[in-house]
Amino acid sequence: MRSLSLCLIAALQAFVVALPQLLPPSLSISLTKRSTLSTSDGHVDPASIRAHISSTEAKLWRGAAAFERNTGVALFSSLTKRADASGSDPLVDDSNERWYGTVEVGTPLQTFTIDCDTGSTDFFLPGPSCGDACSGHKVYNPNSSSSAEPLGRSFVVEYGDGSMATGDLYADTVSLAGFEATAQTLGAASLYSYGFSLENFGADGLMGMAFESISRFGANSVFQTLVAQGAVPESVFAFKLASSGSELCIGGVNSALYQGSFTYTPVTQQGYWQIAGDGIGINGKEIVNGFSAIVDTGTSLIMGDTSYVSQLYAAINATEIGGGVYSLPCDAMPNVTITLGGTSFALSAESLNFGTYGSSANTCLVGIAGSDGLGDLWILGDVFLRNVYTVFDVGNSRVGFAELA
Incomplete structure (x- = not known):
């Protein structure tokens, strides 16, 4: 298991100037990352990667459908729905790469483990x-x-x-990290399918960090509620995702985790x-x-x-070994660059290499995968995010990237 820390970074002096009272002090919450891409013999399982691709496609369509329902506007112009993105694929664990943390809920507060995902909005936990x-x-x-109040509505989320x-x-x-959101909408599940069983899903529930317009609940994410209620010193959160020293602030x-300045790109939708x-x-x-591109901590791959x-x-x-998954000699990972806001960011060979495939110790799968129907839309998941320090700025509706320290 690789550890991840959830931290709250802000200067006490800034709190005094900006706010009438002090916000909770900085604290660190331990998180872990679970990886189930490998088979029992240590090789990477292409079926799990294909399931992850299918799950990401379905997540895009769920969000697009919610966006159109909530706003009356089509979210994507180039996306073409695949017939097999409807949730009818073989039952393969889609929790291949997930960042797990903790959150406290209720009065008195109780601690739960959650999956942190910038590619969704809603928050749900197992119910009684x-x-x-x-x-x-x-x-x-x-x-x-x-402090719990029933809203008189049910929910369904599908993957x-x-x-x-x-x-x-x-x-x-x-x-969340000592910051308190009141009257936050959340789901209490009366049913978890096999994909959310403890065997496949190590967290208790899922906490999305995207915008309200793709919410199936018609509600703000936990972080956006914190922003709306003035509970955080700045309307930003930031990730470092790596094999060690990772954290969500x-x-x-x-x-201390980045060098130079941020390259910011505005959120286009x-x-x-x-x-x-x-x-x-x-x-x-x-x-x-x-x-x-969609910047998504809930997707392991880069997808195009x-x-x-x-x-x-x-x-x-x-x-190509099928289903948009590709292999290369393990020692021949290419030099890939992604240019955002005029700055080119290089992907390390380590982040591109998903591990050995089949019986060969010399052939490895590559972390950039193809998906039918995406048009000019790309998904920048962990394969990219491991190479940069990323800040999600709710207040200014932009995403910033900086070189890791």
Whole structure:
């Protein structure tokens, strides 16, 4: 297990100037990252990667449908829905790479483990009537919280591997890194499918960090509620994702984890954290010129439309093993750069290399995968985010990237 810290970075002096009273002091919450991409023999499982691709496609469509329902506007113009992105795929764990942390809910506060995801908005936990389906998870019981209020509505969330959760919506107090959101909308699940069983999903529930317009609940994320209620010193959160020393900072950035200045790119559509990119190059040659991208901690891979990804790999003679997944000799990972806001960010060979494939110790899978129907839309997941320090700025509707220290 790799450890991850959730920290709150802000100067006490700034608190005094900006706010009439002091916000909670800085504190650190331990988080872990679970990886289930490998089979029992230590090789990477292509089926898990394909399931992750399918799940990401389905997540895009769920968010796009919610956005159109909430705003009356189509979120994507180039996205083409795949027939197999509807949730009818074989039941394969889609929690291949997830960042887990803790959050406190209710009065009195109780601690739960949550999956932190910038590619979704809603927050749900196992409820008291979930029974055997939620066995091993800690249960949120609104009847035991004096601050819980039923909202009289139910919810259903579905994922590309066929997993789903359903239950009832409540408003309750949620504390994240010591910052308290009141009357936060959350789901208490009465059913978890196999994909959310403890075997496949190590967290108790999921906490999204995207915008309200893609919410299936029609509600703000926990962080946006904190911002709206003036509970955080700055309306930003920032990630460092790495094999060690990783952290998620709430209400500021950690200047010790990056060097130089941030390159900011505006959010082009407030739904997902969607931005415009300049180009994608491989071994010094730009292959993709101008694209739209979603910055998503809930996706392990970098994903692009099959047509663009095949062009990237054609330049280095990579082998497609099926379903948009490619392999290369383990010692031949290419030099990939992604240019955002006029700054080129290089991807390390370590982040690109997902590990050995099949019986060979010399063939490895690459962390850039193709998906049918994405058009000019790309998903910048962990394979990219491991190479930069990333700040999500709610107040200014932008995403910033800096070089890791």
